[in-house]
Amino acid sequence: MSAARGGAGDVRSADHVTGMTPQDEEILLRIAASPHVHSPHSTPRIMWTVTATLVPLVAAAAWWFGPSALLVIGAATAGAVLTERLFGRRGALGDGSAAITGILLGLILPAGFPMWMAFVGGAFGIGFGKLIFGGLGQNVFNPALLGRAFLQAAFPTAITTWPADTASWWALRGDNFAWPLMSPETADLVTAATPLGAWKFEGVETQLADLLIGRTGGSLGETSGLLILALGVFLALKKYLDWRIPASILATVALFSGLLHLLDPVRYAGPMFMLFSGGLMIGAVYMATDMVTSPVTPRGAWIYGIGIGLLVVLIRVWGGLPEGVMYAILLMNAMVPFINRATQPRVFGHERKQREAAA
Amino acid sequence: MLSDLLRSDTFRHGVHPPERKSYTESVRIRRMPFPDEIVLPLRQHAGRPAIPLVRPGERVERADKVGEADGFISVPIHASAAGRVRDVTLWPHPDGSMAESVVIEVDRWSPQLPRPRIVAQWEGLEPEQVVREVQKAGVVGLGGAAFPTHVKLLPPKDTPVHTLIVNGAECEPYLTTDHRTMVEYPERVQFGIRIMMKALGVEKAIIGVEKNKPDAIETLRATLPSDLDVSVLPLTVKYPQGAEKMLIEVVTGREVPTGKLPMHVGVVVQNVGSIACIAEIFETGQPLIERVVTVTGPGVRRPSNLLVPVGTKLRDVLEFCEGLTDDASQIVFGGPMMGSATPDLDTPLIKGTTGVVVLTESEARPRQVHPCIHCGRCLESCPVFLNPSLLGSLAQAGRYGEMEESNLMDCMLCGSCSYVCPSHIPLSQMFALGKNMLRRQKAKENAA
Numbered sequence: 075m076s077a078a079r080g081g082a083g084d085v086r087s088a089d090h091v092t093g094m095t096p097q098d099e100e101i102l103l104r105i106a107a108s109p110h111v112h113s114p115h116s117t118p119r120i121m122w123t124v125t126a127t128l129v130p131l132v133a134a135a136a137w138w139f140g141p142s143a144l145l146v147i148g149a150a151t152a153g154a155v156l157t158e159r160l161f162g163r164r165g166a167l168g169d170g171s172a173a174i175t176g177i178l179l180g181l182i183l184p185a186g187f188p189m190w191m192a193f194v195g196g197a198f199g200i201g202f203g204k205l206i207f208g209g210l211g212q213n214v215f216n217p218a219l220l221g222r223a224f225l226q227a228a229f230p231t232a233i234t235t236w237p238a239d240t241a242s243w244w245a246l247r248g249d250n251f252a253w254p255l256m257s258p259e260t261a262d263l264v265t266a267a268t269p270l271g272a273w274k275f276e277g278v279e280t281q282l283a284d285l286l287i288g289r290t291g292g293s294l295g296e297t298s299g300l301l302i303l304a305l306g307v308f309l310a311l312k313k314y315l316d317w318r319i320p321a322s323i324l325a326t327v328a329l330f331s332g333l334l335h336l337l338d339p340v341r342y343a344g345p346m347f348m349l350f351s352g353g354l355m356i357g358a359v360y361m362a363t364d365m366v367t368s369p370v371t372p373r374g375a376w377i378y379g380i381g382i383g384l385l386v387v388l389i390r391v392w393g394g395l396p397e398g399v400m401y402a403i404l405l406m407n408a409m410v411p412f413i414n415r416a417t418q419p420r421v422f423g424h425e426r427k428q429r430e431a432a433a
Numbered sequence: 434m435l436s437d438l439l440r441s442d443t444f445r446h447g448v449h450p451p452e453r454k455s456y457t458e459s460v461r462i463r464r465m466p467f468p469d470e471i472v473l474p475l476r477q478h479a480g481r482p483a484i485p486l487v488r489p490g491e492r493v494e495r496a497d498k499v500g501e502a503d504g505f506i507s508v509p510i511h512a513s514a515a516g517r518v519r520d521v522t523l524w525p526h527p528d529g530s531m532a533e534s535v536v537i538e539v540d541r542w543s544p545q546l547p548r549p550r551i552v553a554q555w556e557g558l559e560p561e562q563v564v565r566e567v568q569k570a571g572v573v574g575l576g577g578a579a580f581p582t583h584v585k586l587l588p589p590k591d592t593p594v595h596t597l598i599v600n601g602a603e604c605e606p607y608l609t610t611d612h613r614t615m616v617e618y619p620e621r622v623q624f625g626i627r628i629m630m631k632a633l634g635v636e637k638a639i640i641g642v643e644k645n646k647p648d649a650i651e652t653l654r655a656t657l658p659s660d661l662d663v664s665v666l667p668l669t670v671k672y673p674q675g676a677e678k679m680l681i682e683v684v685t686g687r688e689v690p691t692g693k694l695p696m697h698v699g700v701v702v703q704n705v706g707s708i709a710c711i712a713e714i715f716e717t718g719q720p721l722i723e724r725v726v727t728v729t730g731p732g733v734r735r736p737s738n739l740l741v742p743v744g745t746k747l748r749d750v751l752e753f754c755e756g757l758t759d760d761a762s763q764i765v766f767g768g769p770m771m772g773s774a775t776p777d778l779d780t781p782l783i784k785g786t787t788g789v790v791v792l793t794e795s796e797a798r799p800r801q802v803h804p805c806i807h808c809g810r811c812l813e814s815c816p817v818f819l820n821p822s823l824l825g826s827l828a829q830a831g832r833y834g835e836m837e838e839s840n841l842m843d844c845m846l847c848g849s850c851s852y853v854c855p856s857h858i859p860l861s862q863m864f865a866l867g868k869n870m871l872r873r874q875k876a877k878e879n880a881a
Contacts, residue, residue, distance in 0.1 A: 103776045104762050104797055105529075107862035109848035110769040111450055111606060111796050115810075115855040117803040169803055211804035211856075316809065370809040370822055414823075421840045422678065422817035423691040 120314050121170030124360075127305045128177045131356075134301055135294035139185035140240070142247040143294045147180030149189035150221075153196025154179065161205050171210050175199050178218040178360055181295025182353055182400075183225070186237040186248015188258045191229055195221040215407045216364045219400050226400075232258055236291040238266035268292045269351040270396040273343055285350040292352065299350035306359035315363040318375040323358040324349060326383025334391065342391065354386060357399035367407045374410075374417040381406045443669035444679040448814045448849045450606050450672055450770065452645060456729045456736040457609045462617055464740045465753055467514045467539050471744035472524050472781035473499060474532040478573040479580045480506035485535060491518045496547040496722055499535045508571040508581045510535070513722040513742035515543040525777045527766040527786060534781070537744070552718040555628050560586070563632040567711055570720035571784070575706030576600060576611070576675065577767055579785030582707050585696075586632050592696040594633055598684050599626060599640040601649065601705040602668055602675030605768025608788040610727045611705045613738045615642065615649035618709050619656040621716070625708035626663055628715055633701060638663045639684050640705070645670045672770060673847040677702050679816055691843055721784055728754045732761030732791030741782055748778040750789060763797035765790040770848045803856035811850035811860060817843050821850035821860045828863035833870045841867050 135143035154176030158166055166172070176196045183192055199221025207213040226233050235258075237247035249258035268291045269280035284290050288298035295302075310317035327348055334342035348354070353361075362368060362382055369378050382402045389398025420426055476482035483500030493499060493512040500510035516539040524534035553566050568583040588594045599622070603611040615622060626638050642650050644667045653665050668674050668683060678689050680702060687698045695702055706725065713719050722743055729736040734755035741750060747764065751757060765772040766780070767787050774797075782789070811821035819840055827836045841864060850860040 102762075103764055103774075104799070105774040105776050106763070106797070106799065107859055107865070108765075108769070108771050108773060108846075109450075109852050109861065110763060110765050110772065110774060110790075110792055111852065112800060112857065113448070113450070113853050113855075115853070116800070117806055117856045120806075120808070120855055171806075209804060211806050365806045365808040368807075370807050370812055370820070372809070372813065375809075418820060419812070419818040421691070421819060421843050422682075423688045423693070423843065424840070425690075 118169045123314055125170055125173050131181060131295045134298040138288055139247055139294055140243045142185040142250050145189055145250045146183050146187050146192050147177060149192035150180035150196040151176030153193035154200045157197040157200040163209055172200055175217045179221045182222050182293045184236055184293055186235055187232055188252035189250050190254040195225040198224045211366055213366055215404055216361050216367045219361055219404055222400055236265055236268050238264040266291045274396040279347055282346055296353040296356045299355045302355040302359050316375050319363045319368060319379045320358040322376050322379025323362060323383045326380045327386055330387045352397045353399040357403055362403050369410050369413045371417040374413040377413050378406050443671050444682050444816055446814055446816050447671040448852050453606050454609050457727050457738050458612055460738050462613050462725055462738045462740055468745050468749040469539055471514055471537050472534050473510050473744040474526050474534040474783055475500045475510055476532045477783040478508050483510045485521050487518045489518050489520050494548050495545050496720055506581055506584055508568055508573060511571055511720045511722050512537060513744050514539045515545055516540040525780045527780055527783055529773055550718045555715040560632045566714055570714045572707055572710050572721050573784050574704050576704035577785055577787050585701050588696045594635055594696055594701050595699045597629055597633060597635050597638040598700050598702045599705055599708060600675055600680055600702050601640055601642040604672045604675040605770055607729050607790045608727045608768050609738060610725045610787050612646045612649055614705055614709055614725055616652050619652045621709045621712040622705055623656050623658055625712035628711055636662055640665045641668050641680050643668045643670045643674055673816055726782055726786055727788035730791040731793045732758050743784055744781045747780050757791060760793040761791050762794045763792045800857040802858055805856055810853040814849040814853045819844055825858055825860050825863055828867050833867050836867045837871055
């Protein structure tokens, strides 16, 4: 008898088949439930492709913010991956979702952020944002954003310290190597406002060209608006993200802020500024589209996106914070179970709900 | 009419598995020689199994009845070759179970001619008589579900039928059974349509064929009868276009209400193979004792379309196709989307066997299951608009009652959700189990 191919659990021997194989050897046949063919997609392939698209963003962050960018992103990723390894399912690292969380968290932190804090953020995001719910697929909130929300609450100063451009690319943009449990040294640090901060607190609007390519202050990965948009289009074409979500977020923000701008151009910034400043682009393309924490129904995706767009403008214009993308997405994450339930499509051959009520 | 202009030539959702029909789509149907032994399960159709009429040792001629229909939703079974009954015993069935079967040792020296018989003249028959002839011949749906054909020919008086839909979609990958039937026997198909239209009393018949069979569409169009309203409707290539409900929606624009039959929207759907089979009854008097089967896939040396005596064992069919390749790893009865895999080469091919697909490791290998990431691909594939993601999590928790509330019973187990799931969750397998559990529960409640 020849050796079984692959695993043995589902293989049964089909006895001698005369003349079927050259040496009259026995063959082993698999049995399994239908369907017996499968599309080429797989969850690890989706996750690792998304991870691969983050590489250009990390490169852009390094270009604008120097070695500090790599240190912060590396620390956050290490925190996320290590936590998944220690407390997650066996082999869960292979699906790539922890790496995405870590890199995304790093990309929404400032360049001068201490590495130990980034590490804690990554660990918190995976531990309390994902594993506590039961691991991949079970969590309610985007783990990277939850990690950042935790850091915002724990280290409000460090996370809003936006270093100014330094003369040398090699210079660190802050006290990345601060000792664990120690606050970073900020005495000699030159800071600069983010575009949203400058607009909100000083009434200064940043040049659009700078916003598009990322020559502004802000979190590591959020500045290169055009690059993020291009990566988003790529992922949408590959169907690795639901295009409806970024489309509805961006359209809502553009419409809402455009309307306000028309009413009072001095008080309210224009739609292009709103679209390309702050974390809106990376939020709309990478955070809001997290499959686990966004609605499964196409109609639900529109509602979810519009909700995020409205909240972003509300917080930016009337809220106490200059930026509201993180809280807008987290709030709508919480709404997802309700959106899913309310937007179930009508089952084939069933009456519409309203008609049932009327009848 | 406006509604005609707006009408799409496909349904919404569905999936696009690779078609892989090129193995056999232009291969002529060959008649397979009689094997040494044939196995005729008494359950080859939906409904009650047939009752055996023969005993071990008895001599049967070709086309003799060996099993009698048990009631109206049942059909008789006929010997597909002359010989001696060896046994009536439990035998492996294509669905994976064991079924009571008549085993016949084929007489090698018999000319395999049927007994002299009277062929019914269809023109003079009342619809009820046509229905009786069709049942007598043991005809079932040859598209795979094997529902007794005559039952569909007798609509209740309160649901008038206006259109006959002929199903030539053949949306399962690999299979070319219906395709070759349409290309090689178009006159027989047209004759069968004529008889069915008379029996049903309908004015209109539409043949639905997926656009990946241009030669079938052309041949059927060239042979359309001039005195009847029969037309060919080319359909978009998409799985499961050949599912009855999907086909009806495309042709009529109407959805069959849940739990209702196609008659409810005034249509009857029949597979082209069944229609050709009905034509045969009124041409030669031959009951359903042989059928066209596609034997194909990367694991078969010589992919073929065969005219196979019902009851021929898988082993004989594969040997006739020059055997398996070295990397063959799975044998599927039916198409790869809904068919069942068998490990036993003694399993017979039955009336409902549309094809035998032999897959290799590259397609049939087991895949690692990951957690559901709620990507929504299954929702966008489900042709009946269920939420497989939700149903799957309920199934894992064994919450079958809640699955029923989420319309599990509307699932037709087409496998589209499992096909697209990137986490390789065996959704349709879980749904088949769920439906079975619910049915068993219902039966228990009724018994109590």
